Amino acid sequence: QPRTVSGIQATSDSLHLGNYIGALQQFVTHQESHDAFYFIANMHAITVEQDPAELRERTLRTAAQFIAAGLDPEKSTIFVQSQVPAHPQLSWVLECTTSMGEASRMTQFKDKSAKQEHVSLGLLTYPALMAADILLYNPQLVPVGEDQRQHLELTRNLAERFNYRFGKTFTVPEAQILKATAKIYDLQNPGAKMSKSQPSPQGRIDILDDAKALTKKIKSAVTDDGTEIAFDPENKPGVSNLLTIYSSLTSRSVDDIVAEYEGKMYGHLKVDLAEVAVETLTPVRERTLELLEDRAQLQAILDRGAEKASAIAEATLREVYDKIGFI
């Protein structure tokens, strides 16, 4: 079976619809056809300001949401990044093969450092850790959103560079970025990606939002000039974003939805989409809360995941250490 690896940061109490549609739904699909490794990136979460109690809670909450959204611990290896020490160990090696120029060109670094008063060195070296997260498992496929394309490109470069310099070691992975859903936009600001770190809870649909909050956010989504419901991301970014969300939550094509709403108003679309969102996300929310009631069980799943992941990651790390001359 081909292998897949991906992760989500533990940077909020709830994942949002961008994570759900852009990443998690793909994770669930690929666990059927791949040897799947999905992790909660708590080490990446400390590259920006964080609170220890919050991080601990968010790590478990993220794990619960993985499972509630459909990841099956029997099919997917679910683990916490910091529980597999090979990640930071390989990261150091990769940092030493990454140039300052490459790291500082990353747009995520530029965006996030502009928002921080204190810019940590970890924010700059983030992509080397991400490359390690991936390359340790030699996956063929890495499902991510559009915003991670540049980091994936760097990962591929680092893999090729290492292979060239020290002999074939890493599989050069392919990014899996689905054109239609790779970037879900903020409902209040359809020019920006929906984000955990965006200080705009009104524009972000959290998958743990209750029915009332979901409905309110969708109904107050910014729409565009004109009245026609059409898929035109350039001129109608607000409505197009709603159509993308509608389509991915129902598995109906955008064309099909547009045809249904011909002659109707934005309000109709919003009311129906709110209903679809409530229907889809309520069970995920309920299951998440249920899973969080038995934290020992959740922790046991993660411990088992870390053990499975470590076995593979350590074998890769040993090979790397040997090749670079560590005794």
Ligand code: ATP
């Ligand atoms: P943060 O703001 O803390 O970086 P985030 O919302 O970007 O959080 P991440 O944990 O960094 O979430 O990303 C997890 C996965 O979700 C990645 O694969 C990322 O590409 C994807 N993703 C994040 N936001 C979106 C979005 N708006 N649309 C589609 N995919 C997204």
Ligand code: MG
């Ligand atoms: Mg992010």
